[in-house]
Amino acid sequence: MITKRIIPCLDIRDGKVVKGVNFAGVKDVADPVVMAEFYNQSGADELVFYDITASVEKRSLFTDILTGVASNIFIPLTVGGGINTIHDFDRVLRCGADKVSVNSGAIRNPGLIEEGAKKYGNQCVVLSMDIKRVDGRFRLFAQGGREDTGLDAIEWAVNGVERGAGELVVNSIDTDGVRKGFDLEMLDAISTRVRVPIIASGGAGGKEDFARLFRHQGVDAGLAASIFHFRELEINDLKTYLKQEGIEVRI
Numbered sequence: 001m002i003t004k005r006i007i008p009c010l011d012i013r014d015g016k017v018v019k020g021v022n023f024a025g026v027k028d029v030a031d032p033v034v035m036a037e038f039y040n041q042s043g044a045d046e047l048v049f050y051d052i053t054a055s056v057e058k059r060s061l062f063t064d065i066l067t068g069v070a071s072n073i074f075i076p077l078t079v080g081g082g083i084n085t086i087h088d089f090d091r092v093l094r095c096g097a098d099k100v101s102v103n104s105g106a107i108r109n110p111g112l113i114e115e116g117a118k119k120y121g122n123q124c125v126v127l128s129m130d131i132k133r134v135d136g137r138f139r140l141f142a143q144g145g146r147e148d149t150g151l152d153a154i155e156w157a158v159n160g161v162e163r164g165a166g167e168l169v170v171n172s173i174d175t176d177g178v179r180k181g182f183d184l185e186m187l188d189a190i191s192t193r194v195r196v197p198i199i200a201s202g203g204a205g206g207k208e209d210f211a212r213l214f215r216h217q218g219v220d221a222g223l224a225a226s227i228f229h230f231r232e233l234e235i236n237d238l239k240t241y242l243k244q245e246g247i248e249v250r251i
Contacts, residue, residue: 003248004214005045005221006235007199008228010035012051012081015065017229030229033068039228040073043235045250047073048101048169048199048223050128051081063095070096078126078169084108086115093120101126101169104142107149107156110163117164126199127165129153131186132173138186145173154189161194168194169223172202177226179205182213191218199223207233207241214247 010017010032017030032049039047049069051062070077079092080101089100100120106112106127116125130141131153138153157168170190172183182203191198197220200213204224213222227233239249 002220003250004242005199006043006210006238006249007046007048007221007223008035008039008044008235009048009050009201009223009225010069011225012049012062012065015062032065033072035229036069037072039235040075043239043251044075045221046076046078048078049080049097050101063091066092066095066097080126080128083112085112086119089116089120089124093124099124099126099167101128102165103128103130104144106160107140107142107151110159113160113163113165117166122164122166125165126167126169127157127160128169128171129157129160130171130173131183138189141173145171145176153186154193157190158193161196165196167197167199169199169201175203176201178203179227181205181209182222184212184216187213187216187219191216194218197221204233207238210238211242211245211247214242 012032017032017035036047066079076098078099078101079097080103083100083102084105092100102112113125130145131138132141140149140151140153140156141147142149172186175183180203182200187200198218199221200219201223204227210222213219239251242249
């Protein structure tokens with residue numbers, strides 16, 4: 001049985017971990033290095049680091065903060081935000097990232113996925129997608145969920161995997177920060193079309209939501225932020241519960 005992963009997410013703005021609802025109303029939470037150390041010690045399987053305004057502000061990712069985070073943890077680290085060229089891959093990997101997440105940069109230049117996969121391997125390239133329902137269809141958004149690309153999100157996922165993405169992070173804007181459960185309908189729509197690991201993001205409100213998520217075929221990991229940041233759910237407690245529910249996790 002494949003072990004399911006629990007992954008906290010650090011959304012970084014102006015050097016601080018932040019969190020909002022439906023990608024809006026963002027507020028400061030804590031210091032990213034302190035948070036990373038905490039998750040490293042508390043049972044997280046991996047950690048995701050997003051510089052959430054790098055693309056919008058058209059600047060490079062905060063590498064000084066990234067270096068501090070990477071040097072204080074011993075779990076795999078995925079990094080995204082402002083990844084627009086293969087040079088950006090080089091830069092964040094040198095800072096200690098294990099995988100690179102592409103989003104808006106890949107929408108502008110889909111060839112970036114192929115470049116990254118060719119140079120570093122498919123396992124290094126994570127395609128992150130911000131998805132929202134528009135007129136009953138799953139639409140792909142860019143610029144941190146601010147811009148409707150008009151692209152069909154399911155087809156974009158298929159395209160990204162064909163180009164070399166080894167993993168998908170699927171962010172539901174509709175359920176982000178709402179804490180009423182993951183967007184299972186959206187996840188089902190994607191998992192039936194691709195054969196790479198899928199990390200589900202957006203909507204975790206309690207341990208039961210993770211259990212429901214992992215009973216769905218094709219979902220390999222659950223990503224969450226506020227429920228972990230505010231200590232409403234401890235990762236080790238979550239894993240103990242999942243184990244009792246017959247879901248294989250690393251404890």
